[in-house]
Amino acid sequence: MTRRSTDGWVPEGTPLDTYREGFVPKQNRPRLAAGADVFTMACERMAYVLDTHDKALVSFSGGKDSTAVLNVALHVLDHEPSLRRHLPLRVVFFDEEAIPQETEDYVRRVAQRDDVALEWYCLPVQHRNACSRTSPYWWPWAPEDEAKWCRPLPPEAITTLPGFPIWPPQERLTIPNINGLIAPPPHTTATLMGIRAQESLIRAHAVRLRPVDNYIVKYSITKGRQAAAYDGGNVWKAYPIYDWRTEDVWAATRLYGWDYNKAYDLMEMAGIGPSGQRCSPAFGEEPLQKIHVYAQCFPDVWARMSERVPGIGAAYRYARTELYGYGGKPPKPDGQTWPAFITHYVRKHGTDVQPKVAARIADVIARHYRKTTHPILPQSPHPDTGLNWSFLLTIAMRGDFKQRRQESNQLMARTAAEHWQRYTTELAQLLTDGTTPAELGHPRPLPTDAHAIVPDQHKDTP
Template identity: 30%
Template sequence: MSLHKFPLVQNVLEASRERIRWTLENFPRVCVSFSGGKDSTLMLHLTAQLARESGKKISVLFIDWEAQFSCTIAHCERLHDYYSDVIDTFYWVALPLTTQNSLSQFTPEWQCWEPGVEWVRQPPEYAITTHSFFPFYKQGMTFEVFVQEFAEWFSQKRPAAVMVGIRADESYNRFLSIASRRKHRFSDDKPWTTLAPGAHAWYIYPIYDWKTADIWTWFAKSHQPYNPLYNLMFQAGVPPRYMRICEPFGPEQRQGLWLYHVLEPERWGLMCERVSGVHSGGVYAGQDSKFYGHRQLIKPDNHTWKSYALFLLDSMPQKTAEHYRNKIAVYLHWYQKKGMMDIPDTQPGDIGSKDIPSWRRICKVLLNNDYWCRMLSFSPNKPGHYQRYNERIKNKRKEWNILCNSE
């Protein structure tokens, strides 16, 4: 099935306002998912302004990752006050959440606000730090599970909207989030809606068709506040397409680690103490670095991509290697069931955003420290099920005769 983009007769600003008005009129509860970045800031401005015009109230969800720039926290606090008249509840979440640490093979996950350790900074007084605040919360749950559970909890078992500021122009996967016809939409004429997993809340993507230039044009014309970190990034020579504001240790996000060293050396020192691999990430994770295989993959001349993948697995800490072997075995078995007894060593386009199977793609996952194997179409495991899942797949590997060892 081919997917296409079709131009609208409206400009993106008019279309987004129309979508937000429809959301405010049709859902009794509306929450804006906010990160402090340019996209979610724009979405919050548009939603809050239209809520103010219509006399509505909205909620805001902000996940505080502990290790964040001071500019970002100050910007979020400013908007917390800026729209206090229309924000019913500002859910500033500072709870222990588990996410990927793509800087280390020894500790490939980290937990923000982890109990019993020295934090990079303290959360604001109004942040949610009590574990019992959300009835669904479990210590160390992943961000992905948290936001899904939050949407269902927020809905109160009635129709509700969670507004998400993703744009189809950002990546192929985000384009599919909007364009895929497998998604359950509110109606056929509203492709910018998706039913959340709990079946009561709807994800709304009001700015899905904006481009980066549209975002900055709106800020320039409206003179509304945006995160001043973008100005510092620009002064530091970061191209606009690489300006990202989110948790700092993922495969994409780690490329901006060096900015902490330049802009906030004291916070940088605390981050190096707090999370394994941060210092080496700051040195080797730059945009043009080949260290993590981000832009370009290079293998030794005496290896095929398959033998190189097996070599990389054998060179890892045992626990991490077994985690990857399990994921790779499931991946290979899935293609075996489709008649592919072994995936090709390489294929055209196999290291892009679309999942085209090859051993070179597996090498990119391993070099990238993509612990959750998103490039192989996996999602994070739920912590409570992970050990049981690991043991089951380890036994299945023997049954499938896919051990992923070099011997």
Template identity: 30%
Template sequence: MNVWEATQRRLERIFRDFDNIVLAFSGGKDSGVMVNATLDFMRAHGITRKITVLHLDYEGQYAATTDYVTEVMTSNRDLIDPVWICLPFAAACEVSMYQSYWKPWNPEERDIWVRDLPDAPGVIHTGNVPEDFPEYDGVWDYTVQEKIGAWLHRRSGAERTAVLVGIRTQESMHRHAALYRQDRTDASMLEGLNWTSRKGRGVYNVYPIFDWVTEDIWTANARFGWSYNTLYDLFHLAGVSIHDMRVASPFRGEGQEALKLYRVIEPETWAKLVGRVNGANFAAIYGGTAAMGAKDIKLPEGHTWKTYANFLLDMIEDEEIKQGYLRKLKSSMRYWTVKGGALPEESAEELRGDAPEGTEFLGEPKDNRKRRGPYEVIRFRHYPDDIPAVSDLSLIPTYKRLVITILRCDHACKYMGFGQTKREVTKRSQAVEKYREIL
């Protein structure tokens, strides 16, 4: 069975087992293929009940993306109900030392919006928010999407809602681990299907194309003549590899490399982006250089990586951002010096020849996590300053890795292997709500 045939079987199961379908659509290649595959499946099988197409609009984006989203959200109205979110949720900002997030469509910043509100069916903005709509102001984007999924479930009166999300495990180890972790319970999935994830009572995220690779996406577009975001054509002309093309918020870490392309592809949009978020121009100019932790970063004279990290932390005026880095550092130190962390076997072998005194090599991991290839558990006596022998700096817990993380404005510390925790999401949401009550 190839991935196309497997996806057809998953769609058959989805439409059989769920009485409400919501499709999360970003305007990128993966969600675009998912929209087209789903609509083709519906027409081929005579399915006439509508699905909801949900789009979170990040305001600052290429015109080609807006055009494609508009095309999808206004076409096939016999099969889709559009829900187009233009609200001031919190979006990650990794181009600034001064803010960890920004708010698209913030009404208090209307004079510097990158573009006007879209004029299309299904648009929800601060002027027409439904009475029972979930909290959104300053709430993280992924949390908002989950809350809206639950809201759409309640509004539909359905017994079971599927939220189709176009993620592929090829894109990252985090995505691969999320679906293949051996400690997942049956209660967290629908009837043991690893491409489903229970998000709440009656609500499941489902991943119909999780096993596709990038080449599958473009093969499907060509074979079936599907429409797609023409921004990818412009990326191709600019020499960007198909594996590096991203349609993401320009201020996210994933979008920094493409940020500089705005100046060439859409100069007018670029001029507005520079005025929208502090640090955008700096990130575009220096995003691929040592100034932002890329390539061959040099240690300033008279510093160790630890003292340089402390210097950078002292330069951060925002206490919340500074404490965020310190919490992640403390967690990393506790993990690697007490419990021990797992390294790929080839990195462990590199480490053996240059390991700090007291480093312990504890053999294969004893947990049930499914990993790609053999790993070995390593425990350090002291948190290392730097270990040049290991080629992948992001895998080794060092103060140099922390320096790179800070220079990249990587507030979530993804370079250090962290993801945003539920505690952080909840804490921010509670803080926003408390502040609103005070006002």
């Protein structure tokens, strides 16, 4: 089956930039013209990274974005003789077990290439299980769960890694924390990743931190006590396709005849749009919304997935409802303060992760009060911080362990003047209703005049 871009079928010989007209990115963020198409720019970045690092590896998932990174890297190595010390190109694949058979087949085809040296890891790495608040983690290929594995262990599987703890389960590392093990000192190593700014504001911010080499990010361990043991300070993350859009990825796939994961064809035939097409496990906080895709498109693996983690049955039925913090949210009972209401949902999590969720909420609140003395309202995001209690309720219900949700994202849809109008209107109504500071968790008296707090530059703005 021939893949197509989001705008239509991609004919041979068409520049990638042709298929941008009319495409609206998720957050409607403008891009500046760079004087070259995205493929050329990606190749230039790739050549720079390969030239300035001792070693390189592709962090490969079998998805469309890591496919683009892999092929850009191989294209550069084929055309730059001075960089061929990186051949065969090291490709690292962490098999997450609950994946379609089409993904396994595609990874195997990649592994058979002469210019690729693929390492196929089947390790019980720590993953988020958002299906259950009391069992917040799961471990693919965990030896204690062998009877529940979603697929047979692939013959290529690497099941041990020096320094990776198998027992006890709570000591097992996440995939990001393994980077220091697969790329130890003294060599500098670039991990080539398919991170694209279009996917989220967090990813967009990651490539806006520096004006030069903004697509190269220092790797750091995420668990402090493991840093000394596993972070050698020699690993960097590189995002050579960070400015690509979804249609760029598929246009390049068609134009250059790249092989790809045929799971995408099944999802497209099922009527699932490009933004909803994912090949990763569906147990995480964000993928959970697409859990029905597995049941629809990959019934064989779904038959095993449906019994793999605690809470999967409830998640399949209710993942897109207020039970999991999507769609509507439960109303706060009258007479209960917002902090108490939030605490009620934090305590629904397992005792081992409650402190993590509570600390995340406390950090967000502290960030708000570092910027303003105004109260946090139930529904209206504060115009300077984006925070409201509804956002905190979402964090309390879901956990947001990877901090993919940021309060500032709530300010994208309206102008500052519109946010001030919305905020002051709700505050005025709360003052009329006699709402107390305690109900809003506010540490000082509420403003007596809601509209007086509006900055001068926004007071007369329609």
